Amino acid sequence: MTRTVYVNGSYLPETEATVSIFDRGFLMADGVYEVTSVLGGKLIDFAGHAKRLERSLNELDMAAPVTTDDLLAIHRELIARNDITDGLVYLQITRGSAGDRDFAFPDPATTPSTIVLFTQNKPGLAQSPQADKGLKVISIEDIRWGRRDIKTVQLLYPSMGKMMAKKAGADDAWMVEDGFVTEGTSNNAYIVKDGKIITRELSTDILHGITRAAVLRFAAEAQMEVVERNFTIDEAKDADEAFITSASSFVMPVVEIDGAAVGTGTPGSVARRLREIYLDESLKAAI
Numbered sequence: 697m698t699r700t701v702y703v704n705g706s707y708l709p710e711t712e713a714t715v716s717i718f719d720r721g722f723l724m725a726d727g728v729y730e731v732t733s734v735l736g737g738k739l740i741d742f743a744g745h746a747k748r749l750e751r752s753l754n755e756l757d758m759a760a761p762v763t764t765d766d767l768l769a770i771h772r773e774l775i776a777r778n779d780i781t782d783g784l785v786y787l788q789i790t791r792g793s794a795g796d797r798d799f800a801f802p803d804p805a806t807t808p809s810t811i812v813l814f815t816q817n818k819p820g821l822a823q824s825p826q827a828d829k830g831l832k833v834i835s836i837e838d839i840r841w842g843r844r845d846i847k848t849v850q851l852l853y854p855s856m857g858k859m860m861a862k863k864a865g866a867d868d869a870w871m872v873e874d875g876f877v878t879e880g881t882s883n884n885a886y887i888v889k890d891g892k893i894i895t896r897e898l899s900t901d902i903l904h905g906i907t908r909a910a911v912l913r914f915a916a917e918a919q920m921e922v923v924e925r926n927f928t929i930d931e932a933k934d935a936d937e938a939f940i941t942s943a944s945s946f947v948m949p950v951v952e953i954d955g956a957a958v959g960t961g962t963p964g965s966v967a968r969r970l971r972e973i974y975l976d977e978s979l980k981a982a983i
């Protein structure tokens with residue numbers, strides 16, 4: 697099926713949607729993005745994603761081309777036009793095209809930002825068999841730039857990380873800086889020890905995950921103890937459980953780190969419970 701996508705105010709077949717070769721997203725990775733999941737035809741935590749988008753744009757001095765209300769309407773229109781029950785909506789905003797290549801930012805008054813949205817159809821997204829199996833991760837050095845709290849489209853190193861994992865027979869990579877785990881290539885990282893959920897605290901070192909915020913809130917409501925602090929790969933290998941969170945994987949258990957089984961080597965009860973609570977509560981609040 698040819699998807700209908702959104703580009704700068706128009707709904708078009710994906711085969712007819714174009715962006716300039718001078719677009720700064722293409723030339724400079726000068727753009728930000730969001731990925732919002734869709735379950736049962738409804739958006740999960742749209743407000744959270746819209747808020748983080750606004751923050752990313754502000755941090756980069758980039759103008760928002762549409763209002764949050766318009767953004768919601770575009771998301772919904774794409775879900776309807778593409779008949780998405782379960783899947784993802786990808787949104788990207790770049791600093792636009794000044795019609796040439798130049799490091800200096802163009803004047804936003806004459807160079808409007810580019811906005812693109814498309815859907816990804818993923819039937820049964822919440823029933824992923826991976827959730828029953830758990831993920832194998834490897835550790836790699838985190839050599840990304842220092843503003844990982846901004847959700848930019850600079851995804852070359854995370855892509856290389858996924859390839860390193862694939863080559864090693866694993867599913868993903870956890871990145872390590874100064875001896876401590878920062879996050880996964882496209883997710884936040886957690887361990888569980890003696891019933892405590894441990895995850896790195898928010899800073900410019902990691903993306904402020906929308907799923908992370910919701911999961912930590914639900915964990916606290918369920919009287920589970922959460923500790924926001926650094927942890928090492930050795931501590932993770934020695935943990936009772938490990939898991940990741942993201943908009944596309946929700947809560948996903950990690951069962952192996954650098955070839956060593958975590959806990960029993962099967963998805964742990966805390967991760968399983970958090971996944972259940974997260975999906976239940978998010979579905980209830982979906983719009």
Ligand code: PDD
Nearest residue numbers: 731881882883884903905906907942943
């Ligand atoms: N990735 N950390 C990184 C580096 C990420 O790229 C992501 C999301 C997360 C989790 O954030 P959230 O819970 O808001 O999805 C953490 C998205 C899913 C992606 O790039 O596809």
